[in-house]
Amino acid sequence: MYARVGAAILAALAEVGEVSLFGLRALREALLPPYEFGEVIRHVYEIGWKSAPLIALSGFAIGIVLSMHTRASLERFGAEAMIPAGLAIALIRETGPLVTGLLVSGRVGAGIGAELGAMKVTEQIDALEASAVDSFKYLAVTRIIACIIAMPMLTLIMDFCGIVGGYLAESTISGMSWQLYFQRAFSLVEFNDFIPATMKTAVFGMIIGTIASYLGFSTTQGTEGVGRTSTRSVVLASMMIIVSNVVLVKLIFFLFPATG
Amino acid sequence: MVSAKVVGAGAFVVVGLLLFTVALFFIGERRMLFTDRFPVYTEFASLGQLEMGAVVRVAGASAGEVTEIRVPTSPGGKFRVKMEVREDLHQLIRVDSVAVTQTEGLVGALFINIQTGSEAQPQVPEGGTIPSREPFAIADLLQQASDTAALVKETVEALRGDIETAVSQVALTAEDAHGLLQDIRPDITAMAKNGTRISDNTQQLVARINAGEGTIGKLINDDTLYVRARELADQSKEVMAQSKEVMANVKAVSDEARRAISDFRSKDGPAQGLFGDMRLALLQAREATSDMADNMEAMKHNFLLRGFFNKRGYFDLDAISPDEYRKGVLENGKRKAMRTWLSAAVLFEPGPEGTEVLSQDGRARLDSAMATYLKYIPSNPIVVEGYATTGTTGERFSQGRIRAGIVREYLLGRYELGPSNTGFISLGNDAQGSPSDDKWDGVAIALFLESAALQFVEVAK
Incomplete structure (x- = not known):
């Protein structure tokens, strides 16, 4: 039994190491020519643009819900005026980036894993290699870069739509004007709240793209393996986003003390 | 022909950058990064949780932020706080303007409110220092409230002692009044007896005189003694008047005693002084009635009347x-x-x-x-x-x-x-x-x- 547990631990560590090396290789390859701009743009379109409606709608709904919850809490203290600022702080600092990462990992991570896994089991990757195309750079790096670019953008959309949703909820209840709402929403937001929280989603994009691409490239056992890869991509990416978020938040507090 | 995917990707990036810019603009606008500002300083012995970036207001209007806090070089020194304030509010800040730290609501963040100065004073120069008032802490307020509550409690306890003392004094006053009534009872009895004696004696005298008995009867036919008889009659009349007057005095004294006792029974009634006055009044009344009785007794021994009593x-x-x-x-x-x-x-x-x-x-x-x-x-x-x-x-x-x-x-x-x-x-x-x-x-x-x-x-x- 100990041997099996030990073997499992070793296998897990080996997989983590391979994923890490996969990601580092992707970063290094991204800096080296030739640059696949066309593929990057295409993936930004696929990952970012096509995810925007999902993110916008989710953000809008989250903004409404957050506004209602914030009101229920703050009106006990007679601090309704703090609702816009509280909602904006919550969205910009944490809710927006984390929810965006989880949604993207579900939609994009599964897609990348399934797409690359299908290419792997159907030997399309081998065909690319046979055609003297760097399959890693062409397939994996471009997707990882697209994820890194798209995630902050999607997070901004999530934040914006969330604040708008909060405004609609607030104006429905209290009739607050949008000028006053946005003025109050940003009354407590500092650059240190906004920039690090938004930029950390690039790390989320790196995690999603790397894990999904690695699992796609590692797919075996035919179509069954493709489905398993898709599922593992979502689960691992989501889990790593949540875990990495803890580290990133602590790192932000360390680098930008005023945000604590 | 440009690919739709490229356009979509470009639009996606543009929207993202636009939103990022808008967010930066909102935050920068709040921090007045795009407004002309001038520096002004103030100093606090205690910061009271004042932080860098704290909002600065001038007469309540949003005016800027705290951009620097210099730590004092010695324990006796003060924190030097640099504020960046909107230039359009410069004319409101005079050299006698006072910087006060206040809290947004009860639990909100600390900010600095600069009170407008007086018209007679010049504007504070750029980089000038304005006076300050030390931060007001909720803890200080709670301490003051606690002190006030303790003072109220102490006052209430003191008042309770006074009330108990007052009640005790009222009880003592009632006891004194009761004792006084016991004391004056013999006086009143004596007064009544004297009054009875006076009345009886007077009645006897008048009855005998009216009946013409004894020496008085003889006086009626004695012209030489007529004048003396008239004088005697006048004296008798005067005695009667005095008797009435005495009785009136007795009645007045009685009324006065009744009023005095009533005053004693009232909660605002005087205490020891009135006891003395009442005793004095009663003593005087007793003396008056006793004197009257003596006078009547003397009259009975008068040569004109004593024949009757000797005969009796x-x-x-x-x-x-x-x-x-x-x-x-x-x-x-x-x-x-x-x-x-x-x-x-x-x-x-x-x-x-x-x-x-x-x-x-x-x-x-x-x-x-x-x-x-x-x-x-x-x-x-x-x-x-x-x-x-x-x-x-x-x-x-x-x-x-x-x-x-x-x-x-x-x-x-x-x-x-x-x-x-x-x-x-x-x-x-x-x-x-x-x-x-x-x-x-x-x-x-x-x-x-x-x-x-x-x-x-x-x-x-």
Whole structure:
């Protein structure tokens, strides 16, 4: 039994190491020519643009819900005026980036894993290699870069739509004007709240793209393996986003003390 | 032909960058990064959680932020706070403007509010320093509230002590009033007796004068004495007026005493001073009535009137001493004493606090004894003699007087006898002629009957 547990631990560590090396290789390859701009743009379109409606709608709904919850809490203290600022702080600092990462990992991570896994089991990757195309750079790096670019953008959309949703909820209840709402929403937001929280989603994009691409490239056992890869991509990416978020938040507090 | 995917990707990036810019603009605008500002300093001994980036307001208007906080170089120094303030508010900040740290609501963040200065003062220069007021901490407020609560509690406890003292004093005042009433009761009794004496004497004098008896009768036919008679009449009239005046004074004193007692019973009534005034008033009234009684007594000894009293054999039954009484001053060869001996065991029963009161049987015995005497009074005087056989001489005398007084009061009330004709006297235990060998414990009712009318009276035992 100990041997099996030990073997499992070793296998897990080996997989983590391979994923890490996969990601580092992707970063290094991204800096080296030739640059696949066309593929990057295409993936930004696929990952970012096509995810925007999902993110916008989710953000809008989250903004409404957050506004209602914030009101229920703050009106006990007679601090309704703090609702816009509280909602904006919550969205910009944490809710927006984390929810965006989880949604993207579900939609994009599964897609990348399934797409690359299908290419792997159907030997399309081998065909690319046979055609003297760097399959890693062409397939994996471009997707990882697209994820890194798209995630902050999607997070901004999530934040914006969330604040708008909060405004609609607030104006429905209290009739607050949008000028006053946005003025109050940003009354407590500092650059240190906004920039690090938004930029950390690039790390989320790196995690999603790397894990999904690695699992796609590692797919075996035919179509069954493709489905398993898709599922593992979502689960691992989501889990790593949540875990990495803890580290990133602590790192932000360390680098930008005023945000604590 | 440009690919739709490229356009979509470009639009996606542009939207993202646009949103990023908008967010930066909102935040920068709030921090007034795009507004002309000027630096101004202030100093605080304690920051009170004031932080970098804290909002600065001028007269409540959002004006800038704290951009620098310099730590003092020594413990006695102050934190030097640099503020960047909107230039358009510069004219409101004068050299006497005061920077105050305040809290957004009860639990909000700390900010600096710069109060506008006075018109007479110049604007603070760029980089100038304005005075400050030290931060106000909620903890200080709570401490002050705690101190205030303690003070209120202390005050309430002190007031409770005062109230208890006041209640105690009211109780003491009530006790004093009660004691005063007990004290003045003998005075009032004495006043009433004196008033009765005066009234009786006056009545006697006037009756005799109106009847023309004695010397006054002779004066009516004596022209030489007419003037003196007129003077005497005037004096009598004056005496009557004085009597009325005295009675009016007595009534006034009584009313005053009643009002004083009422004041005493009121919660705002005076205390010791009024006690003294009342006692003084009562003493003066008593003296006045006593003096009046003396005056009347003197008049009775006047040569014009004394004939009547000499003929009667006595001036005042109360003024006869036991010794004179035993020597037969009331008999004087003209009257004969007829006595009814009544023992204390028959007359009295124990009363409250060791006193004696007339029993029902005693009243019946007295009524029986008086039945024989009624036809001889009021023209013949009655004297109630009191006797006692226990205790010292003084105690026997006192006990005898009390017994005689009780019986006399009963007779006066029961048969409406005249006080001038119904006397009482204590003879101790010396009861000459008593049924028990010259000693007697009780009373004897003595009727001094004129010899002409003397007849046998059965003695009740």
